[in-house]
Amino acid sequence: MNNIELLLYENISDEKSFHSQRDKLIVLYYLYVITHKEKYLCELNSTIVFINNNYCGGLDTSVWFGLASIAYPITSLNYVYPEFCNQLISKIYLGFNYSLHSDENKNSYKFYDLFRGVSGTLRFLAENCMEDIQNELIENVEYLCELILYKGKMQVFNVSPEIYVRNHEKMKKYPNGYFDYGLSHGLAGVLASLSLSYTQGIQSEKILDCIYKLTKVQLESLMCLPSDRCIFPGRKSEKIDTKDFEKNYYNWCYGTIGILNSIILANKVLCDVQIKKIIINMINEMLSFDFKEENNLFFCHGLAGSALILYNWIPNFSKKKSYKIKKKAEDICNFIMSNIENKAFNMYEDAHNEFSIIDGKSSVYLVLFIIQNDVADEDVFSKMVFLK
Numbered sequence: 001m002n003n004i005e006l007l008l009y010e011n012i013s014d015e016k017s018f019h020s021q022r023d024k025l026i027v028l029y030y031l032y033v034i035t036h037k038e039k040y041l042c043e044l045n046s047t048i049v050f051i052n053n054n055y056c057g058g059l060d061t062s063v064w065f066g067l068a069s070i071a072y073p074i075t076s077l078n079y080v081y082p083e084f085c086n087q088l089i090s091k092i093y094l095g096f097n098y099s100l101h102s103d104e105n106k107n108s109y110k111f112y113d114l115f116r117g118v119s120g121t122l123r124f125l126a127e128n129c130m131e132d133i134q135n136e137l138i139e140n141v142e143y144l145c146e147l148i149l150y151k152g153k154m155q156v157f158n159v160s161p162e163i164y165v166r167n168h169e170k171m172k173k174y175p176n177g178y179f180d181y182g183l184s185h186g187l188a189g190v191l192a193s194l195s196l197s198y199t200q201g202i203q204s205e206k207i208l209d210c211i212y213k214l215t216k217v218q219l220e221s222l223m224c225l226p227s228d229r230c231i232f233p234g235r236k237s238e239k240i241d242t243k244d245f246e247k248n249y250y251n252w253c254y255g256t257i258g259i260l261n262s263i264i265l266a267n268k269v270l271c272d273v274q275i276k277k278i279i280i281n282m283i284n285e286m287l288s289f290d291f292k293e294e295n296n297l298f299f300c301h302g303l304a305g306s307a308l309i310l311y312n313w314i315p316n317f318s319k320k321k322s323y324k325i326k327k328k329a330e331d332i333c334n335f336i337m338s339n340i341e342n343k344a345f346n347m348y349e350d351a352h353n354e355f356s357i358i359d360g361k362s363s364v365y366l367v368l369f370i371i372q373n374d375v376a377d378e379d380v381f382s383k384m385v386f387l388k
């Protein structure tokens with residue numbers, strides 16, 4: 001058994017909560033599709049049975065806390081679970097429609113974001129919904145675009161302080177709220193979802209116009225810092241601490257690399273020559289960046305996330321540029337490996353738990369396992385986090 005395979009397998013939690021069972025399912029899915037070992041398929045089956053018996057009754061269809069999270073690996077194994085797949089897809093479409101047209105929470109970022117909101121579910125449906133409801137889905141996405149562009153203000157990305165100040169000490173530096181440009185909860189996430197869905201056939205003039213306007217706002221946020229480094233800020237308020245942006249440069253959730261990922265996806269739709277120039281300049285900067293400045297190894301706000309983003313960029317560029325991107329991703333993976341071997345694992349203070357595939361040790365092992373093995377279309381985790 002390969003070292004990373006063993007680490008990944010040994011770091012599965014046996015807790016019965018939804019998030020632990022979801023992570024277990026996704027890890028077992030990768031272990032099975034990469035190694036084809038029967039024992040992983042057996043454990044995968046019993047995990048699916050447990051989740052179905054305990055967690056499939058509700059209508060939370062989000063991509064992290066709801067049904068879409070488990071539907072990604074299960075629909076990828078369609079040949080093993082065809083009937084269950086169809087049930088899940090129908091339920092997710094119902095849930096998406098219900099939340100889009102109910103009057104609750106439309107002003108909350110959680111309504112739109114990747115984890116709990118409609119943008120995560122939309123990316124799943126764009127790839128998996130039946131052809132006969134595609135036109136209806138397009139109409140729903142046009143309605144979503146209207147909500148986002150309401151009066152041209154994109155107010156939905158303004159996060160008010162009462163939502164977070166009570167819970168998060170570090171957010172107290174935004175006493176009057178902030179505009180959220182980030183990939184995990186903000187504008188970049190919605191932009192990535194619309195762009196990926198567009199590439200999957202969810203297309204219309206209105207949706208194209210929305211992608212264009214969101215890209216424009218994202219590009220207008222580009223800032224050059226005193227250090228000469230140019231960044232996309234994840235959060236912006238009237239008072240800006242540029243040191244934070246330097247530190248967050250290589251983060252998936254709120255860093256420049258995560259936002260640049262959304263701009264690359266959007267420009268696959270827009271095919272704009274000027275935007276391409278900005279992308280190439282930013283990538284050149286990314287490649288010269290000393291990633292060891294980053295302070296942890298996890299996926300969400302650490303080096304594993306950057307490595308997986310770079311890995312997914314490889315097919316998008318010329319041979320010469322792709323080679324350099326691949327080399328950078330490998331350098332980061334080697335750095336992570338040496339940290340693991342030296343047991344210098346830097347547990348980030350905000351880590352959800354060490355088993356988490358988003359900000360725990362499993363997130364690091366999972367990314368290394370994905371990059372070491374060519375999983376191509378079966379790489380559902382990269383799809384769930386808007387990298388492909």
Ligand SMILES: [Zn+2]
Nearest residue numbers: 253254300301
């Ligand atoms: Zn994060």
